[in-house]
Amino acid sequence: MPHSIAIIGASGYTGAELVRIIATHPSFEIKALAANSKAGQSMAQVFPHLRHLDLPDMVTWEQIDFDQIDLCFCALPHKTSQEVISQLPKTVKIVDLSADFRLRDPAAYEKWYGNKHAAIEMQKEAVYGLTEFYRKEIAAARLVAGTGCNAATGQFILRPLIAAGVIDLDQIILDLQCGVSGAGRSLKENLLHAELSEGTNAYSVGGTHRHLGEFDQEFSAIAGREVKIQFTPHLGPFNRGILATAYLSGDAAQVLATLQAAYADEPFIEVLPMGETPSTHHVRGSNFCHIGVTADRIAGRCIVVAALDNLTKGSSGQAVQNANLMLGEDETAGLMLAPCFP
Amino acid sequence: MPHSIAIIGASGYTGAELVRIIATHPSFEIKALAANSKAGQSMAQVFPHLRHLDLPDMVTWEQIDFDQIDLCFCALPHKTSQEVISQLPKTVKIVDLSADFRLRDPAAYEKWYGNKHAAIEMQKEAVYGLTEFYRKEIAAARLVAGTGCNAATGQFILRPLIAAGVIDLDQIILDLQCGVSGAGRSLKENLLHAELSEGTNAYSVGGTHRHLGEFDQEFSAIAGREVKIQFTPHLGPFNRGILATAYLSGDAAQVLATLQAAYADEPFIEVLPMGETPSTHHVRGSNFCHIGVTADRIAGRCIVVAALDNLTKGSSGQAVQNANLMLGEDETAGLMLAPCFP
Amino acid sequence: MPHSIAIIGASGYTGAELVRIIATHPSFEIKALAANSKAGQSMAQVFPHLRHLDLPDMVTWEQIDFDQIDLCFCALPHKTSQEVISQLPKTVKIVDLSADFRLRDPAAYEKWYGNKHAAIEMQKEAVYGLTEFYRKEIAAARLVAGTGCNAATGQFILRPLIAAGVIDLDQIILDLQCGVSGAGRSLKENLLHAELSEGTNAYSVGGTHRHLGEFDQEFSAIAGREVKIQFTPHLGPFNRGILATAYLSGDAAQVLATLQAAYADEPFIEVLPMGETPSTHHVRGSNFCHIGVTADRIAGRCIVVAALDNLTKGSSGQAVQNANLMLGEDETAGLMLAPCFP
Amino acid sequence: MPHSIAIIGASGYTGAELVRIIATHPSFEIKALAANSKAGQSMAQVFPHLRHLDLPDMVTWEQIDFDQIDLCFCALPHKTSQEVISQLPKTVKIVDLSADFRLRDPAAYEKWYGNKHAAIEMQKEAVYGLTEFYRKEIAAARLVAGTGCNAATGQFILRPLIAAGVIDLDQIILDLQCGVSGAGRSLKENLLHAELSEGTNAYSVGGTHRHLGEFDQEFSAIAGREVKIQFTPHLGPFNRGILATAYLSGDAAQVLATLQAAYADEPFIEVLPMGETPSTHHVRGSNFCHIGVTADRIAGRCIVVAALDNLTKGSSGQAVQNANLMLGEDETAGLMLAPCFP
Incomplete structure (x- = not known):
């Protein structure tokens, strides 16, 4: 039975790249797509290259029923991301693609990003998502912070x-x-x-x-x-x-x-x-x-x-790789797509 | 058990595209790659984007043991293609990506391509490979002629x-x-x-x-x-x-x-x-x-x-779609890759 | 003695292209550059490729002293263009690069551009700026309407x-x-x-x-x-x-x-x-x-x-060609720049 | 009276760039264009972007009458360049755009370019063509070696x-x-x-x-x-x-x-x-x-x-800058073309 996936921030490039990868993933199923500025639109309107897929329409993230979601990718801008993630139920696994949970030291976060961190407690549980070097921690994590590309x-x-x-x-x-x-x-x-x-x-x-x-x-x-x-x-x-x-x-x-x-x-x-x-x-x-x-x-x-x-190894591919570990799947599931050349 | 696939003309773009698609095809296995000008080289040397794949080295097409091949993609230039294909064993199924077997009338071929057709008998058995319109004939064919893009x-x-x-x-x-x-x-x-x-x-x-x-x-x-x-x-x-x-x-x-x-x-x-x-x-x-x-x-x-x-729907994707039919597979097998945007 | 030139709308591509051409024009001298949204900035800030030129800073068009201007290029968006041009002194020659004075029939203008024309009287004196076909009229004109590219x-x-x-x-x-x-x-x-x-x-x-x-x-x-x-x-x-x-x-x-x-x-x-x-x-x-x-x-x-x-023959080059005629210069002055290939 | 210019190697990009610059140069006139592989062709055939210019047809360099040439640009590949230049009359000024006369030490030349220098005597008279740092030597030189870009x-x-x-x-x-x-x-x-x-x-x-x-x-x-x-x-x-x-x-x-x-x-x-x-x-x-x-x-x-x-400051523009000095012209003559953006 496939894992139920939500994507918040689905109208950006990393959101689209998540959908592209999951389109041929053997055990992930997209149950919700959120993009508050595009709520009500279909994915075909926002990203016509995904029109062949049978996808839910865009909603606001507040409209997602997280009881039905196993794992949520969060592809929002930093600052917004921490605000949203801190309001999500603690039962859902999260892979965040923003910068918000990468830096363990709140002072470092503030120095580089210019705003105080608003979810310091959650920062403590976040695992840095560079898969090849944090594999074990990622497999056990609830919140994984994708790295900068x-x-x-x-x-x-x-x-x-x-x-x-x-x-x-x-x-x-x-x-x-x-x-x-x-x-x-x-x-x-x-x-x-x-x-x-x-x-x-x-x-x-x-x-x-x-x-x-x-x-x-x-x-x-x-x-x-x-x-x-x-x-x-x-x-x-x-x-x-x-x-x-x-x-x-x-x-x-x-x-x-x-x-x-x-x-x-x-x-x-x-x-x-x-x-x-x-x-x-x-x-x-x-x-x-x-x-x-x-x-x-x-x-x-x-x-x-x-x-x-x-967009792939530097962001959304890494995110799926981490999600695979968090959900007990083969780490490479859905990710063996060959490069597109020329 | 997967179908054994050979690709002749593997050093060109349509050859590389065939490998890219087959890399995640559920039931095709590449058993031979031929490119006479690159024989002896690895695919990683000819196309570094395919270096992660476990592929046979390039050989000349004459070196292929066709007894072990279920279907052969032929991605050679026109004229060369008919010369090679006419020498292949009649037992192997062939999807030709060149222009050599597209035109049923030898006079038309000569008019557009400037040389006499050298395999007129084979031309008669070739099926025009526009899948959506020749599905039944393709499924029954031994030789399918991929269309121009x-x-x-x-x-x-x-x-x-x-x-x-x-x-x-x-x-x-x-x-x-x-x-x-x-x-x-x-x-x-x-x-x-x-x-x-x-x-x-x-x-x-x-x-x-x-x-x-x-x-x-x-x-x-x-x-x-x-x-x-x-x-x-x-x-x-x-x-x-x-x-x-x-x-x-x-x-x-x-x-x-x-x-x-x-x-x-x-x-x-x-x-x-x-x-x-x-x-x-x-x-x-x-x-x-x-x-x-x-x-x-x-x-x-x-x-x-x-x-x-x-390269995909216009050539190598169409070729795989035809091969799926010829080998009794689901027509879409390996072909549901989502477009790569941006 | 060089002709004194003003450019209104100098922060867009056609404005920059006018400056590029005039930079080596033998008898045009840029006396004023206007871009209301960038007033106070230097051209080097707005278009760093023009930083080697000795140019006046950006002003608002209202700040230009038109007594000192022989000819004014107007490179504003349509609708804005007619509003500005109708307020300029009637003594200054104008080459407008917008769509505002191209269509002689106000109904046609309204049909294609969606707004009523606000300077119908000026429309009557405007000459359509396709140099090769309106040469004589352009030479005699005060207001020339550059064509669509x-x-x-x-x-x-x-x-x-x-x-x-x-x-x-x-x-x-x-x-x-x-x-x-x-x-x-x-x-x-x-x-x-x-x-x-x-x-x-x-x-x-x-x-x-x-x-x-x-x-x-x-x-x-x-x-x-x-x-x-x-x-x-x-x-x-x-x-x-x-x-x-x-x-x-x-x-x-x-x-x-x-x-x-x-x-x-x-x-x-x-x-x-x-x-x-x-x-x-x-x-x-x-x-x-x-x-x-x-x-x-x-x-x-x-x-x-x-x-x-x-940008050149389709817009700013045409505009300079017309200005040359309006100011009695050789029609090709400043315009024999060879194409830049590769 | 304009200076008479020849370009040897006019069918390459630096040759074309020389023609592009000289097209609006106030005192250079192209008298001969040589490209041995294209001899007999017009410039419009070799570089259609230059078709508006009234240029001599391509000849072999041996066909040029150097008595009528004040300065010759040589835009040949290295090795070929030294062979040709060593056969040109000693009366003609030369700006070489190849690597052949850049390195004063013949051993260094051989090390980097893999062949023995065949015109060591000429190497001694060559001036390194980085205009801003060899201005005086260039003005007095007969043979200037353009730098690598x-x-x-x-x-x-x-x-x-x-x-x-x-x-x-x-x-x-x-x-x-x-x-x-x-x-x-x-x-x-x-x-x-x-x-x-x-x-x-x-x-x-x-x-x-x-x-x-x-x-x-x-x-x-x-x-x-x-x-x-x-x-x-x-x-x-x-x-x-x-x-x-x-x-x-x-x-x-x-x-x-x-x-x-x-x-x-x-x-x-x-x-x-x-x-x-x-x-x-x-x-x-x-x-x-x-x-x-x-x-x-x-x-x-x-x-x-x-x-x-x-192609400009890194090669042909530098070459014209040097030629200006060698011919007693203003160093910037023909070179104040504004950058082409976007």
């Missing part, structure tokens, strides 16, 4: 290396290019086709991007000391995909061996042979992450590049 | 209307925009990103596009008289998708009713409400075709727009 | 053919693909990169696009009888460019000869040899229009394709 | 900072995204629209990109010691533009002040206010370079981002 990409490169002590913790630079769907379906001038296509630019330069909160929290915890990386994202003229290029002080062979060992049994993480570099083209629309290591010409330095799809 | 799109609009006699057969204009993957993985100057992106142009103007051979054959057969349409394709700066805009003399309400009736039970054809128009964005990566009808301001004329993904 | 493209194909009587007036179909800058800098969901790139769709299907008002007015006047064409625009995933494909009943050789004769001395209209087709790639960023004629396989029918840049 | 971008950031001693020379990381026109008009699979659009990837990772030869030569000369930077280029899905992101150890305020001082009088280099970041969108099609400095959250580190158009 950039934060996931950087951690796939750096967590094993920090844990193994094979890189200089004070010389970590993460340069990243992100597709525009990461910015959501919001109406901003710089997200218009006419402004964004045919070029690129950096943003949140100088250590101001909010996903640094996650990097700081996680890397410092792993290292047992404060770790601060440099991180510059760029906005690229493509819709899906994150390419992270990490500049590291460390031996390339050791770095590669560490990543290979860490991900040997992972179904979604592919470590490439030495010297090969991944491309976002080759993970588009899938839950896979490709990682490649190359030695620099300067001895003792190396470059590690990782590619994933921000 | 533009030809499929135009026929989804026009076949029911010609059959029902609701449009003027001498005033059919089909204007079409096609994504670049329709041109294959060939190295041509006009397919370079620098030449193709940021603009558009018409090509094969004036009734010279080869898919007109299919239109002429099929439409004339349905009408019981010669039907010649006007057809201009354009090359658009996008990878997947065909948008066909048909200008017709006929009553819009009657046209819509005819299409709704024709496709009422079709799992992959979605007819939109009167006045709505489809978009290729909303079928990308899927086997769906969306069709919309709008009345023109000039009485007695209407516009019908259809959208599909040339 | 789609309307310009269609007229470059059709005006000489209608005038010469070489095509069937009841069988004119104009299919058009337009780049997204034609929609302006407005924040709409369908103009986001994530929604618009990687695909295409039709819009304003069925004879509802406003530029039909211009076609109806102009073509009927030329023919001396009512002429109604069919016209379907499509939105393409590129920023600049219009490609118009006209399906006509007429002899291709006669059509080509008519166009060649009409444009033999035109500096910006290039008629291609028989059978060649233009591309928007090859006019991008320029004031040129390329036109190609091909005979269809159906005797007596032909296809004419035209390409221009909607 | 990536090399130019990196040097605009780093030269003043190395010269001023305000950054740590052992901690320079240059991360770069380059548009695809930088790869030229060559037929390679990864340059196809279907492979390149909708994603990004790194290439020449680990210090293997040939432009490092220029960085090593120039930075070591300025510093008076060996300087080796880390440099990773990425291929972006856009045609024109380079965005370089430099990670530096140094005080942001000092870095900004140094750049502002260095470029205060430069017509083409725009240094942005502290904390602003440039975009390739805003330099497209122009000879401008925008540079922005931001302090990192880690004390003592900063990020400097530079944007230019690889």
Whole structure:
């Protein structure tokens, strides 16, 4: 018997991506779709690419009968998310895709997001949703906080290396290019086709991007000391995909061996042979992450590049992966969709 | 027990698309991949987006043991395709994606493709692979000829209307925009990103596009008289998708009713409400075709727009749909992948 | 001594394009830039690509001292444009880029634009700004109404053919693909990169696009009888460019000869040899229009394709061309910029 | 009286860009266009966007009468370039756009380009063509070697900072995204629209990109010691533009002040206010370079981002700038074209 699923915030890109994945999931059934601004509309009106599916119409989240729901994905903006989630019945399992429950320290949350956290008690029970590293906790959790998409990409490169002590913790630079769907379906001038296509630019330069909160929290915890990386994202003229290029002080062979060992049994993480570099083209629309290591010409330095799809592995695919664990399903259920190339 | 599948011509885009679809097909197993120019290479080398799959290495088609193959997809260029297929054992079922067995009249083939047909006997047994209209014949066939991607799109609009006699057969204009993957993985100057992106142009103007051979054959057969349409394709700066805009003399309400009736039970054809128009964005990566009808301001004329993904519904998805029928599987098996948007 | 120029509505794409062109114009000097919503900002803030220019800061249009202005470009939205222009001193020459003064019949204006015209008296003095066909009137005009960008493209194909009587007036179909800058800098969901790139769709299907008002007015006047064409625009995933494909009943050789004769001395209209087709790639960023004629396989029918840049020849370039005439300059001054390819 | 110009290698993108610029140059006149593989063709056939210009047909370079040529641009591939240039009369001034005369040390040339230099004597007279830093030498030179486009971008950031001693020379990381026109008009699979659009990837990772030869030569000369930077280029899905992101150890305020001082009088280099970041969108099609400095959250580190158009400022625009100096013209002649946005 399938699990009954609700999605709150179904009118955004991560909401649509959840529906896309669940459309061919063997044991999830969508019972409710909420988007308060679109309540009353059909999914075909909001996202015509999903019109072939037999889906419930949009409602407000308050209209959902949570007694009938096993697990609820919450794909709302941060701040709104904590307000809504704190009002949901405590019996329903929740995978939150917002930033609201990622940072364990309320002060860090306030620093990066600019508002006081309004659900501090719930924050305590939340598990950080980077599946490959919190598998056991996620399986037992009621509330899982999906990671930032950039934060996931950087951690796939750096967590094993920090844990193994094979890189200089004070010389970590993460340069990243992100597709525009990461910015959501919001109406901003710089997200218009006419402004964004045919070029690129950096943003949140100088250590101001909010996903640094996650990097700081996680890397410092792993290292047992404060770790601060440099991180510059760029906005690229493509819709899906994150390419992270990490500049590291460390031996390339050791770095590669560490990543290979860490991900040997992972179904979604592919470590490439030495010297090969991944491309976002080759993970588009899938839950896979490709990682490649190359030695620099300067001895003792190396470059590690990782590619994933921000909407899938970086967000909604990760969310389904976590939901699979929380509901006792095979972790890969519904997620073996091959990348869509070209 | 799964069906054993071979793919000849696995290094092109339609070959890769077949693998992408079969990757999550419940009852197909890829036993052999052939691409004579890439024999000895792994699929990960030829198409890195498929590296997570456990696939056989590329071989030459001559190396395939066809005793172990239930069905073979042939994704070679035309002319090569007929040469290869005529040498395959007569016991293996074949879905050909090339143009070689689409035209029943050898003279028509020679006219449109410029070379004499070298397997005229096989041509006689081939069934035209537009699933929705040749279902019974396809289920019984040994050799099915996949349609042209533009030809499929135009026929989804026009076949029911010609059959029902609701449009003027001498005033059919089909204007079409096609994504670049329709041109294959060939190295041509006009397919370079620098030449193709940021603009558009018409090509094969004036009734010279080869898919007109299919239109002429099929439409004339349905009408019981010669039907010649006007057809201009354009090359658009996008990878997947065909948008066909048909200008017709006929009553819009009657046209819509005819299409709704024709496709009422079709799992992959979605007819939109009167006045709505489809978009290729909303079928990308899927086997769906969306069709919309709008009345023109000039009485007695209407516009019908259809959208599909040339690589999926227009080619490899159609091929799998046909293979499902030929192997006694559910026609939709493996094909309910939701479109990938954005 | 240079002419003093003002631009009202300088924060939109056509405003920016005017500045781009005037930046290297030999005898125009920008004395005032107005954009009421951005008053007080510098051009570098509003359009960083113009930061190298020594330009006045944005003001409100009410702040402009029109005594010092020879000619004012007005690049406001329709409706706003007539309100502003009717308040400007009658001594200043005006090139309006909006739709407000294109339609001579106030009823037609109201039909297509949904609001009553509020400056009917001024409408009477306005000259329709399709330079190649209203040259003399424009040179003498105080108020010139720039044409719609789609309307310009269609007229470059059709005006000489209608005038010469070489095509069937009841069988004119104009299919058009337009780049997204034609929609302006407005924040709409369908103009986001994530929604618009990687695909295409039709819009304003069925004879509802406003530029039909211009076609109806102009073509009927030329023919001396009512002429109604069919016209379907499509939105393409590129920023600049219009490609118009006209399906006509007429002899291709006669059509080509008519166009060649009409444009033999035109500096910006290039008629291609028989059978060649233009591309928007090859006019991008320029004031040129390329036109190609091909005979269809159906005797007596032909296809004419035209390409221009909607922001330049379709709007701001045309506006400068008209201003040159109004100010007694060489018509091509500042406009011989070569297209930017790739 | 205009200077007589020849272009050898006119069928590539840098050749076309030279023609585009010279089309509105006040004192250059193109007298000969050579492209041996296209000899006999018109420019309209090779580059239809230039069809409005009155240009000589393509010839072989051997057919050019150099007695009538004041300056010859050579836009050939490296290796071919040195072979051709060594056969040209010594009286003609040459701006070479290839890599052949950039590296003063023949061993360095052989190391990076894989073939022995065949014109070592000419190498000695060649002046490195980074105009802003070799102005005087260029004005007096007969043979100027245009820089690599990536090399130019990196040097605009780093030269003043190395010269001023305000950054740590052992901690320079240059991360770069380059548009695809930088790869030229060559037929390679990864340059196809279907492979390149909708994603990004790194290439020449680990210090293997040939432009490092220029960085090593120039930075070591300025510093008076060996300087080796880390440099990773990425291929972006856009045609024109380079965005370089430099990670530096140094005080942001000092870095900004140094750049502002260095470029205060430069017509083409725009240094942005502290904390602003440039975009390739805003330099497209122009000879401008925008540079922005931001302090990192880690004390003592900063990020400097530079944007230019690889075909213009990174190649053909730079070439014309150098030619202006060599022919005694104003350095900015023909080069004040405003960027083409959107």
